[in-house]
Amino acid sequence: MSxxxxxxxxxNYLKSMGLKVSRDTIYxxxxxxxxISFIFPVKKFEYSLKKQExxxxxxxxxxNSFKTYLGFSFSKDIGHYYENIVFGELKRRxxxxxxxxxxxxxxxxxxDFLKNKIIAYQxxxxxxxxxxxxxxxxxxxxxxxxxxxxxxILINSELDEVITEPxxxxxxxxxxKFLLSY
Numbered sequence: 001m002s003x004x005x006x007x008x009x010x011x012n013y014l015k016s017m018g019l020k021v022s023r024d025t026i027y028x029x030x031x032x033x034x035x036i037s038f039i040f041p042v043k044k045f046e047y048s049l050k051k052q053e054x055x056x057x058x059x060x061x062x063x064n065s066f067k068t069y070l071g072f073s074f075s076k077d078i079g080h081y082y083e084n085i086v087f088g089e090l091k092r093r094x095x096x097x098x099x100x101x102x103x104x105x106x107x108x109x110x111x112d113f114l115k116n117k118i119i120a121y122q123x124x125x126x127x128x129x130x131x132x133x134x135x136x137x138x139x140x141x142x143x144x145x146x147x148x149x150x151x152x153i154l155i156n157s158e159l160d161e162v163i164t165e166p167x168x169x170x171x172x173x174x175x176x177k178f179l180l181s182y
Contacts, residue, residue: 045098
């Protein structure tokens with residue numbers, strides 16, 4: 001559920017527990033999980049295909065109930081559920097999905113082939129605190145500037161507004177409105 005995943009780190013973890021398994025077996029099982037649409041790895045947005053392929057993947061589940069019933073957490077972490085819902089919707093809309101990470105992170109870069117544009121998405125459940133709002137907007141703006149993207153969307157629980165600047169536009173949408181907007 002939007003967790004970074006490295007097969008090498010997982011292999012070393014299993015090895016440290018005394019379990020004998022090969023990297024090839026882990027790769028094989030990861031392919032099985034992808035084939036049955038249980039997991040969806042999302043690669044980092046890079047202009048270099050080589051850099052993109054060696055980047056860590058973020059793993060998403062299409063169904064939030066898997067995290068609820070298979071995962072363990074001390075908090076509700078509604079933000080991760082929101083992020084997973086947005087991923088599922090972007091997946092349904094088609095195109096290519098990436099994340100972006102430099103000194104800051106942007107949850108999704110979506111190449112929408114139907115609309116012929118690239119949109120940056122940031123997802124945060126509660127942005128009512130000024131500090132959180134500023135952090136999420138700043139990360140989105142920096143990503144847009146770095147990649148030359150003109151449209152960004154910040155998905156949250158309740159705010160609904162538009163920030164227009166000369167070279168970019170950021171829509172701040174509640175999750176329900178985003179889900180109905182395509």
